[in-house]
Amino acid sequence: MSETESARWVRAAARTDLDLEGCRVVHLNGHTLALFAHNGVVHAVDNRCPHMGFPLSRGTVGDCILTCHWHHARFDLRSGGTFDPWADDVRAFPVEIRGDEIWVDLAPRRDPLEHQRERLREGLEREIPLVLAKAAIALTEGGVDPAQPFREGLEFGVHHRRGGWGQGLTIHACMMNLIPHLDPEERPRAVYHGLSAVARDSAGMAPRFGLRPLPGGSASPESLERWLRRFVEVRDAEGAERCIVTAVRAGADAASVAAMLFAAATDHRYIQTGHVLDFINKAMEALDWAGWDAAESALSSLATGLAHAERMEESSAWRHPVDLVDILERAFEQLPAALATGSRRRDRAEAESRRGAARESLVEVLLGDDPRAIAEGLLAELREGCTPAELAGIVAGAAALRIARFHTSNEFGDWDRALHTFTFANAVHQGLRRTDSPALVRGVFDAAMSVYLDRFLNIPAAALPEPAADADPEWLLRELPLILDRQQQVNEAGALAASFLDSGGDPARLRAALGAMLLREDRDFHTIQAVEAAFRQQGLAGDSASGRVALIAAARYLAGHAPTVRAQAQTFQIARRLHRGDHLFEGD
Numbered sequence: 001m002s003e004t005e006s007a008r009w010v011r012a013a014a015r016t017d018l019d020l021e022g023c024r025v026v027h028l029n030g031h032t033l034a035l036f037a038h039n040g041v042v043h044a045v046d047n048r049c050p051h052m053g054f055p056l057s058r059g060t061v062g063d064c065i066l067t068c069h070w071h072h073a074r075f076d077l078r079s080g081g082t083f084d085p086w087a088d089d090v091r092a093f094p095v096e097i098r099g100d101e102i103w104v105d106l107a108p109r110r111d112p113l114e115h116q117r118e119r120l121r122e123g124l125e126r127e128i129p130l131v132l133a134k135a136a137i138a139l140t141e142g143g144v145d146p147a148q149p150f151r152e153g154l155e156f157g158v159h160h161r162r163g164g165w166g167q168g169l170t171i172h173a174c175m176m177n178l179i180p181h182l183d184p185e186e187r188p189r190a191v192y193h194g195l196s197a198v199a200r201d202s203a204g205m206a207p208r209f210g211l212r213p214l215p216g217g218s219a220s221p222e223s224l225e226r227w228l229r230r231f232v233e234v235r236d237a238e239g240a241e242r243c244i245v246t247a248v249r250a251g252a253d254a255a256s257v258a259a260m261l262f263a264a265a266t267d268h269r270y271i272q273t274g275h276v277l278d279f280i281n282k283a284m285e286a287l288d289w290a291g292w293d294a295a296e297s298a299l300s301s302l303a304t305g306l307a308h309a310e311r312m313e314e315s316s317a318w319r320h321p322v323d324l325v326d327i328l329e330r331a332f333e334q335l336p337a338a339l340a341t342g343s344r345r346r347d348r349a350e351a352e353s354r355r356g357a358a359r360e361s362l363v364e365v366l367l368g369d370d371p372r373a374i375a376e377g378l379l380a381e382l383r384e385g386c387t388p389a390e391l392a393g394i395v396a397g398a399a400a401l402r403i404a405r406f407h408t409s410n411e412f413g414d415w416d417r418a419l420h421t422f423t424f425a426n427a428v429h430q431g432l433r434r435t436d437s438p439a440l441v442r443g444v445f446d447a448a449m450s451v452y453l454d455r456f457l458n459i460p461a462a463a464l465p466e467p468a469a470d471a472d473p474e475w476l477l478r479e480l481p482l483i484l485d486r487q488q489q490v491n492e493a494g495a496l497a498a499s500f501l502d503s504g505g506d507p508a509r510l511r512a513a514l515g516a517m518l519l520r521e522d523r524d525f526h527t528i529q530a531v532e533a534a535f536r537q538q539g540l541a542g543d544s545a546s547g548r549v550a551l552i553a554a555a556r557y558l559a560g561h562a563p564t565v566r567a568q569a570q571t572f573q574i575a576r577r578l579h580r581g582d583h584l585f586e587g588d
């Protein structure tokens with residue numbers, strides 16, 4: 001036996017003592033082991049039940065199965081393997097009998113990070129939130145880049161949900177986007193929420209079998225985009241999917257594939273109240289984290305949603321009493337010329353200064369009640385040299401204002417309307433920062449019309465908080481959780497966010513605080529979307545008035561949907577305490 005090997009072996013107890021007692025707890029080099037004498041054989045296992053830490057020495061052994069007495073998880077006493085996957089295997093230690101002495105080998109037998117990766121997959125497959133929380137904590141606190149578990153969740157989600165990309169994967173991508181805004185101790189919580197959302201969305205679903213690309217690889221990118229749009233037009237999801245897969249396999253770059261997807265998503269008006277375009281944007285953002293080599297399965301999972309979406313041409317609100325679709329179609333006829341004129345003017349300095357003033361008046365038009373003036377105002381801005389991405393940012397700002405001025409006398413469900421418009425407007429904005437697709441510019445107009453349709457949500461309009469520069473930002477951060485412990489503190493939360501910023505508080509700290517408040521609540525798809533989009537908009541707008549509005553909107557939306565039961569936070573807290581070695585069982 002080598003010196004290192006002998007150092008791993010430790011004397012644990014006298015055999016005669018254990019035979020008398022049947023079970024004994026020993027503390028060895030920082031480990032607490034339960035020794036069992038069963039059927040003439042000595043076994044040693046970690047005394048903490050891997051489920052929630054109950055002392056296994058208080059369990060029962062029968063037929064070489066150890067049963068924990070808290071939630072009755074069962075373990076093979078020899079190997080430590082569990083018969084209850086929600087509990088995890090307990091670590092079993094090799095034992096040697098030397099004369100009357102029991103020796104155990106404390107050397108690690110498995111790579112703890114690799115074990116947690118396996119557990120993560122098991123948690124996804126069986127939808128076990130506690131397992132996912134444990135894996136998220138162990139991996140991220142073990143130094144693993146959150147992009148790794150993120151990719152695991154992404155691949156699981158796109159293969160295990162027959163209906164394709166849905167809320168779970170969107171939450172997953174939102175959580176990954178939120179991570180850079182969060183304090184380090186909150187980041188595992190975001191990983192956990194994302195993975196759990198994917199697991200829940202896939203639970204009980206048939207798997208999705210992706211289509212292969214067209215053989216030969218001879219189809220041109222132009223043909224594939226044209227075919228994709230044609231197949232979406234006739235709601236043919238499989239035809240659409242084959243075009244997407246073929247484009248990716250042929251080596252199309254991210255911007256080109258994004259352009260064809262966004263074009264197909266804007267051939268009809270504001271499809272599926274904006275969700276489909278938002279999903280495309282989130283899929284592209286997910287690939288920014290996970291890597292483009294995951295594109296084929298991730299993007300093909302969007303085809304069903306694209307093909308089967310409800311189109312607002314089919315909705316009464318977009319046709320009566322004003323035919324918004326007709327207004328938009330006429331505006332779209334003028335788009336190529338407006339873009340060409342704007343591109344010629346863009347570099348002129350005087351155009352830049354004129355545009356600044358014009359944009360302020362455009363916001364007033366966007367929040368007004370004349371849809372023709374809105375369409376004309378957007379075209380005029382493009383002609384003056386405003387880039388499509390800039391214009392999309394202005395419309396997203398107007399959509400954020402709808403939330404910042406949402407009156408609490410509205411029905412609770414009306415928050416959703418304002419949210420749909422805002423997330424759609426943000427997705428169009430992010431899409432146009434990714435690709436200069438002229439077709440996607442139509443999405444800016446759709447978003448503007450949705451802002452128009454939401455105008456009743458601001459009648460009466462809640463006043464934006466007055467500038468208040470004499471507050472203590474640190475005190476406000478301590479106050480935020482207390483406010484969000486109470487129901488319907490919408491205006492109070494908005495005022496707090498405004499005071500924090502007006503008093504010189506760092507927006508990054510406010511984002512981190514709001515992110516932490518979001519994560520302590522149970523997952524609500526729309527609240528997650530609202531906060532994530534607001535952070536994105538604030539990040540782009542910086543210290544401007546638009547940035548202030550974005551964070552006011554985030555605080556108000558969050559307050560409108562808090563507090564929840566916080567069951568998911570409880571699960572996470574249990575996992576964190578177990579990871580830290582805290583005792584959960586009071587009698588331990």
Ligand code: FES
Nearest residue numbers: 049051052068071
């Ligand atoms: S089964 Fe052992 S603590 Fe839950």
